[in-house]
Amino acid sequence: MAGDEAAAETAFRVSGELGWRDPNTQIYWMGKALEVGDTKVAAERLDALLRQFPNFEARDQLIAGLARNPDASTELAKRLKLAPSWTDLFASPPKDLPAAQVVWRAEVMRLVGRGVFECAKSTRLVNNLISLDLLRDATALWRANCLGPTSLIYDGGFEHIDTTEATGGFDWQLSNRGDVDVQVEEAAPGNRRLHVTVNAANTVSILSQLVVRLPGHYRLSWNTPDTDAEAARALSISFDCKGSLGKAVQGQPTDAKNGYAIDFNADSACAASLLRFWLRPKVSVRLDDVRLSPIPAQ
Secondary structure, eight states, X not given: OOSOHHHHHHHHHHHHHXXXXXXXXXXXXXXXXXXXXOXXXXXXXXXXXXXXXXXXXXXXXXXXXXXXXXXXXXXXXXXXXXXXXXXXXXXXXXXXXXXXHHHHHHHHHHHHOTTTSOHHHHHHHHHHHHHTTOHHHHHHHHHHHTOOTTOSSTTTTOSSOOTTSOOOTTSOEEOOOTTEEXXXXXXXXXXXXXXXXXXXXXXXXXXXXXXXXOXXXXXXXXXXXXXXXXXXXXXXXXXXXXXXXXXXXXXXXXXXXXEEEEEEEEOSSOSEEEEEEEEOTTEEEEEEEEEEEEOOOO
């Protein structure tokens, strides 16, 4: 702080050689490593600091110092691949984190790849990106940690849905109306489905999901197990910018048992569409295996 760089160098070299793990020593050598372009050592010093002091007051500032640097962010991702104790804190930044830092952090998480960040742990950063209208970045992060390879829909089999908690990101949003009853059933071990009953006087939305997609043709399919055909036809689906009932259409039966499908043409009017399921009043249906897939151009 007095500006005596030579004395500081001497002091921190002693503490570093003695293996001291106090924050000042780690931060000093992290900064020196960045000065000479040794991003590997810089990431190691930050990792060592946050393993010992995960709630260090300057944590987010130090993370930003590495994440803004493409080479350092790659090395930071390598440290996170080891799943250190501060992994969840990295994925759950404060809500007021500056936009640039949100983007940098999302890129590091993308570099880490699958297997480190649980889908639920990615939700806060995904929500931060959505609130900043960075939908492409948000969906890239969500898909990296949440989506399977067979569908653009997250959790189409409702294996991770929880009717007791509010959800965010690109997860299913369930109706919170008192005249809509949503239950999760175990059809078989490891196979869940939704059982929805509408007691309202009008057609209402029962569940929805935000989907970021490119313009093109898409096919939505779903199953209605243990549901008679008349009740299954009471379902209608909208897939547009606002999820409007006026644009909802009924599905057509497929060759699969209890299977239905709709083909949609998604234009460039919005970067994200709201997929919404609607159900007529006084009807009960079971819903499973929701899939959204692009239709290749002919």
